[in-house]
Amino acid sequence: MPDRSFFDQLGNKLTLPRPPQRIVSLVPSQTELLHHLGLHQQVVGITKFCVHPHEWLKTKQIIGGTKQFHFDAIEALQPDLIIGNKEENYKDGIEKLQQQYPVWMSDITSLNDAITMIRSIGELTSSETRAAAIISSITSAFATLKKHDSKRVLYLIWRKPWMAAGSQTFINTMLEMLGLVNCLAGKPRYPEITSDEIATLRPDVILLSSEPYPFQEKHYNEIQQLAPTARIMLVDGEMFSWYGSRLMYAPEYLNKLEF
Structure with a gap:
């Protein structure tokens, strides 16, 4: 051969x-x-x-x-x-x-x-x-993926310091495909942000990823104080960021989320 x-x-x-x-x-x-x-x-x-x-x-x-x-x-x-x-x-x-x-x-x-x-x-x-x-x-x-209203979303991946998904990321692409607006779409990759910046962004929804930082419900109050009007949601990070064969299952999971 x-x-x-x-x-x-x-x-x-x-x-x-x-x-x-x-x-x-x-x-x-x-x-x-x-x-x-x-x-x-x-x-x-x-x-x-x-x-x-x-x-x-x-x-x-x-x-x-x-x-x-x-x-x-x-x-x-x-x-x-x-x-x-x-x-x-x-x-x-x-x-x-x-x-x-x-x-x-x-x-x-x-x-x-x-x-x-x-x-x-x-x-x-x-x-x-x-x-x-x-x-x-x-x-x-993905042909079955539901589109949502253009709500402004902050997708957090880390705590101490806060880090979130910006542009040029697969997570950003997934948010866009859902019809959502990434609050940090103007920032590259995974920027660090301060608590004051989270408050200033005033997101409609804050998504707490299960990875790489293992966010849990116990973190809700801390984040809610920074963005009192935002809806806080725990999400499966694999369904937003894994770009291999797990994509076969991602749309079914994403379609069940209520933003």
Whole structure:
């Protein structure tokens, strides 16, 4: 079989002599995608945050976190493909891995980016048919997504300091697809904001994500004092930010939310 060449979503070229048999995934949502692509034997290493499928945390080698790789553990696995993401992984770590292994990087801020990633990983792993079925399911599911009134939303991802989703994020895209207005759409990525800024923004709705900070109902009062007129809601962060095969289930969840 001749070598096959691929370009990742950052424009990097990698060449594979054969379909990969020893894959390390550095991103939780893409790990779940590999599971849905049926690559149970091929995936040998994942991060400690790769919680879906849960049994893989016991059966696969944990290679550290998304922003702190255990290079010795990765070396022991001798991977023939590593899959990462520009936002979720750290540049220095990725560059070190690229010196030794084929590394395919995603860069995702839109639904089209996510679909392209799924199709590309299907091609990388010779799982095109399953990838096409996943894409079809996602497309059908998003065709049912309900639009809401243009309420102004603040999507919080962290506490002490407060951090929220701004523009150029997949979360922002999801809010826009729901017909909502991101209060921080004019700010890039994930800005830190002060309590005074939250009060000044006067959002209609504040969404408290379940990840990366595990917001709970006990945080309602603290935030309500900053924005007395806002509706406070706990939401499943995976349904707003995971851009792999979990997108098949996101619209059903999002359609049940009352903004």
